[in-house]
Amino acid sequence: MTNPDISVIIGAYNAMPYLTRTLTSVVEQSIGHDRMEIITVNDGSTDTTGKELERFAADYPGLFQVIHQENSGGPSAPRNVGLDRARGRYIFFLDADDYLGEETLERLLAAAETNKTDVVLGKMVGVNGRSAPASMFVRNQPRTDVFSSRVYWALNPLKLFRRDLIERHGLRFPTGYKVCEDQLFTALAYLRADGISVVADYECLFIVRRDDGQNITVTTRGAEERIRALRMMVDLVEENVPPGPDRDALMHRHLTIDMYHALLHIERETDRAVQENNLGELRDMLSGSYPESLKTRVNAITRLRCELIQRGMLTELLELERAEQAHKSAGTSPDVLVEDGSAYARMPFFRDTGLSIPDACFDITRELQARHRLDSVSLDGTRLTLTGHAYLRRVPGERTGVELVLRERDSKAEHRVPAEPARTAGLGADEDGGAYTYADAGFSVTADLLSVADGGRLPRGLWDVFVALDTDGVTREIRFGNKRLPEVDAKPATHVVGQGDGTMAVALYFTKPYSNLTVDVGENKHRVADKFRIDGVAWSKTDTATLEITGSWKLATLPLGALSVRLSSEEGALVDFAVTARGAARDKGFTAHVPVSGLAAGTWTASLTLAGAGGAAWLAPVPARPNMEAGRWRRLGLPWYARPTAGGEQFTLRIDRVRVGKAMAERLKR
Template identity: 65%
Template sequence: MTTTPDISVIIGAYNAMPYLTKTLTSVVEQSIGRDRLEIITVNDGSTDGTGKELERFAEEYPGLFQVFHQENSGGPSAPRNKGLDHARGRFVFFLDADDYLGEEALERMLAMAEKNKTDVVLGKMKGVNGRGAPASMFVRNQPRTDVFNSRVYWALNPLKLIRRELIEKHQLRFPLGYKTCEDQLFTGMLYLKADGISVVADYDCLYIVKRDDGGNITTSTRGADSRIKVLELMVDLVEKHVPAGPDRDGLMNRHLSIDMFHALIHLARESDPELQRKNYEQLRALLERSYPDSLKARVNAITRLRCELVQRGMLQESIELEKVDRRHRSSGEQPGILVEGDRAYTLLPFFRDAERGIPDEIYDVTAALQDRHRLDSVGIEDGVLRMTGHAYLRRVPQDVPTSTELVLRERDTKAEHRFPTTVVATPELGAGKEDAGKYRYPQAGFAAEIDLTKAVDGGRLPKGLWDVFVAVRVEDVVKEIRFGHKRLPEVATTPQTYVVADGEENFAAALYYTQPYSNLTLDVGENKHKVADKLRIEGTRWSTTIPSQLEVSGSWKLAGMPAGALGVRLEGDGGRSVTVPVTPTGDSAFTASVSLEGLATGSWTVSLWLPSQRGKGWSKPVGPQSSLTNTRWISRGVPRYAAVAKKRNKLVLRVGRVAIVKAVLKRLKALTSGKR
């Protein structure tokens, strides 16, 4: 009986030595186990030792490999199609012969697909030997998404786990006749037809390698012609399957920002003027039919400028732009930002060049200003929220007047309150590698202090979940930054709950970080973080020297509370109560000695107690203590007792006077019975 493999790993190989050995080893050593895999390899007419290495592995692992040899096809499509024709697995994974897998890659991706019933799984990619890797889609795990609600479409390579049923249902194969970008047509259709896409971002699944010999086919293939042909096909694909609107614009943004950019790079290097002009006119015709105003507003400024130059037929300016952009990329220095009134412009070539006449709106980056920020410290002390950090707009010169506000915005009501900050000098900011150290931000630091008891019109900040923002203003341009997810390592990441004194009343405030984005939020009024949950009883016992004295030990996990507020409380019948302050024995531990002398007869419940206004506060019942027995003592010549009542969730003491006559008779009876 033949068992269906879970995954068919398909590897097309052309002159892949010595990289191939590590590639194959990474597959056979997968944690998922070889019994759940089949490995299909295709030697595409190699002239080095690739074919022999494939046969060696097949011999070493009998039954695991299928090895096919064929004449060179000129690209990766034919080997991949051959692998698909022979695949039996429920899923397939395409692996290039110079890349390799993380040990748990296939196991994690398969688990993600099966748990979420998705058709395609992207595993986090990591570049090796200086090769760049897609990153924007791997910020966090995504159990189930699609091309319109994530960044997955920006990774159009086929190096993914794919349900084979989806491939065969739509009779998909890689197109022939292309040396590069051919995978976009295959992967793009998969994305659009998939019933759910997953992303594994918390594990390095695939290591993509830059070959020392420059043999990566994408980087070694020259010329704009084939790239433009694929770009035209992808535009047609998107327009056929996605109606006009924001979804289509989102996918088209990817093709103009990446694929047209790469085409223009190769076009600028073209030595044949006739072919260069022909390719340029192809791009112009493409934009004339497929570049609506809604898409123009969505792409970034340099893509918008590229499109503007192409539409105007300004070939030499396009070539000059790519030279400038190449210098920027190699140096790490990006163009500066000009702020005028309520608009910001990037200083790319031909800005306000009277001869070229490119409108300012092409350079407008007001809505896309990049920021940098960091939380350095945060806490609440004596009711005052104190915070330090920095925030600035990248590449905006610091001689322009700048100010920073701290903004608290309530999540449900959207009510907001803004607070000024004071400037903290940051002479080191901008001295690093980013932008080659060209821009400095010596006044970007800030310190904020907000008295939570007087934050709103002299009164307390209302109950709610208050998300924290920083608003950076440059002239009339304001950029709001959701704050806290970038912070110094010493900033505590666990929730910090405080009890704040407000006159006679105490209230709760907690600082915590949201999931999954890890942004800072202030919880006022125990919406998510309960004070009582931070109080803990370690144990109770009777004093060894004073029988009427109950000793309670415990701890608290509060980040702060009013001094002397915490106590042990005994609550009796009729609303009677007695509270004894605790004695700290460490940073967060305490003991309390509670005397039962003078307590009225009746039942008394024991709890930890933090008071508030008009008798309201936080109570943490002391649980039943199996080791605690009854006790007796003499008070003013009268014998008294405390009996431990059997209650499920709390400690209750029944206090009363010992009935002497009854006790004596009971004792005599016991003695008499003993003599008999």
């Protein structure tokens, strides 16, 4: 029997009525029944979970395996049982109260196969008020790892795993843990994986908060289990990742999330002795696992928590947690003090002279969230104008300065232009309970590309657009453009601007995948030639010595005075002929009238050219017209002709005087 592509493993304990939707979402997967198997483990349920599993198995013969067992006390054992039975090339774990988007398995499998990766994360969505990991799903990531992305912040196992990875490393879920048991399995899979993919452009997995409050993370009480799991993960990281930035990156996640959840349960504990014991365990853990490099990496609230834990200050730690929970309930944050270019959160014990906790524990300068939006971008001639707003959340500021920064991607050369302030009434009213307003966060800035580079034109290059903020001495540089009004056209717009030696090819575009604004000067990625088309070449109906060359362009702007048709001879002579607009302006059509009667005898080749700095920039050859008749005229009473040559791809004319004697001889031979 052919093995399926994917084995879906579902452990279920008292999962009704949620289980029905879960199973339905799997059997309705677009990948089809012939490419998957569904392994379900009824972990000693006392409701109708077992009957529902059997009902689905009967309705879909050959698709389901249903295993009934005594209750194991947690999700690890059912998942391990499923792994032992699985035949698929890939494994997908699904909880019995969650469900899938219709194309989830098809998309995850395609990502794994296309990118040859061992683990694939699909975008998660919280349902019924449940929070879901989000930072790793900002964009698709074809191939990444735990150190260069945020995937480690999603340690649940609800992902696609290559079964060969699991079996090769003997990965199984540890038993005896009620919470966080899945972290060890997922973390080891991440660390052993040959590449990790992220599918962020489709809602793959819907994780549900149960109305009955029976999610296992909710029903498990006390800090002991969470501290034990935290210790397990700290040991795992230290055993598998050497000291340094990579280890700190993973430890950051555990101290920020897992230690926080442990502290929540310590605060809820009513027995002081148990609280003291919990605090001692955390203190012992930090004594060998919290280096100075990690202190500078974690956020301020984690830094302060660790400081209080290391000092053994239980009363203060509990007060801090209650203050934090009060802020979360109210949707607010501690006030901010800006001083000497740094920002400090006025959390409990800030500059408490009796405790003398270092200001560094309250420093949130790096954590300040920048809010920004591009409202418009335009290029009028060579004048680039942007409008929008930018500010640092919770720092209203008495003095705010904004600069436009153009930075060349390779050389890192940069040019700055001060912005003019604009009022933004009501900005900030929809966050932080309206405690902060940013009425002066708007700006308008114009940079003339002919003079922005220290009085000269902006050189050729890819110039990424930034906004530099200075709010009461707190500075922040923001890559700009990915947040914008809907009316801002996201399609690339190529312009030819200026006149004479000041003519420039400029494209405004938004990068992929981050969608930030960049100015392409000099056709690095957006060739002007690709925007032109020659529609026709013919002799004028009123003058057989004049060519009419017609065409069109797909440029945002083009000064017609910069465009011409050039005839070049084999001897190096160049003659340019002006181009005029054809039809309505919106049609972007042109016509060039090219009188050839004044050209010297010889072979001449036609091209569409753009005049610019340092001479002509060749844009596009005029294509050959092999069946075109010759043009004829008289010069000083003698007959001349211009005959298109055959055999080449570019339009070429042979111009010469008709040799009367030679012509007569040819006739006599006939």
